[in-house]
Amino acid sequence: MKGSKKILVNLLGIAGLASVAGAQSYHGTLGLQASDFMPVNSTIRGDFGSNIFTVGLTFNPTKIPTRPAIAWDVDAIGANKNGSRFLLIPVTVGIQAALSRSDPNSVPYVRVEAGFAYYNYSIIQNMAKVGTTTVLPAAQAELGVVFDNRLTISATYHFFARSNSFDFDGFSLGASYTLFKF
Secondary structure (H helix, E strand, C coil), X not given: CCHHHHHHHHHHHHHHHHHHHHXXXXXXXXXXXXXXXXXXXXXXXXXXCCCEEEEEEECCCCCCCCCCEEEEEECCEEEEECCEEEEEEEEEEEEEEECCCCCCCEEEXXXXXXXXXXXXXXEEECCEEEEEEEEEEEEEEEEEEEECCCEEEEEEEEEECCEXXXXXXXXXXXXXXXXXXX
């Protein structure tokens, strides 16, 4: 198995273990998620735009534990425009906690996570394509509110290690809605 594939498989295994550990704190869910990723780097914004809209599935729980607990996330952020493309898949594990429990129907929370991200990109720079496939460190910090244990509105800052002088850091605003609880 090639090095980056082996690391990606290990990261997915870590995420699986985190989900088992987290299962003690709250229920699993399956839902739809939509977000707007806004790159902070001018080169990435120039190549792909100031807003990158993503839609996908989410497995994150919507019941926020009363005490700090293990949280995990697997995300996908990518774009393809004018011959340039990128795909980032961060796999992160960290801590999540409710900020207030005064209203059980709307629970604000904070989450801080670190891990690794799979990078696959090919970007045209100075009339030449620069690209790679690798795995590098990643982290994220998120503030959000869960409404009625179904709807989550969140703001997340994504930190990605630089690769070939490209800075993929960005801010995202998102919403997810739980379709199934198990």
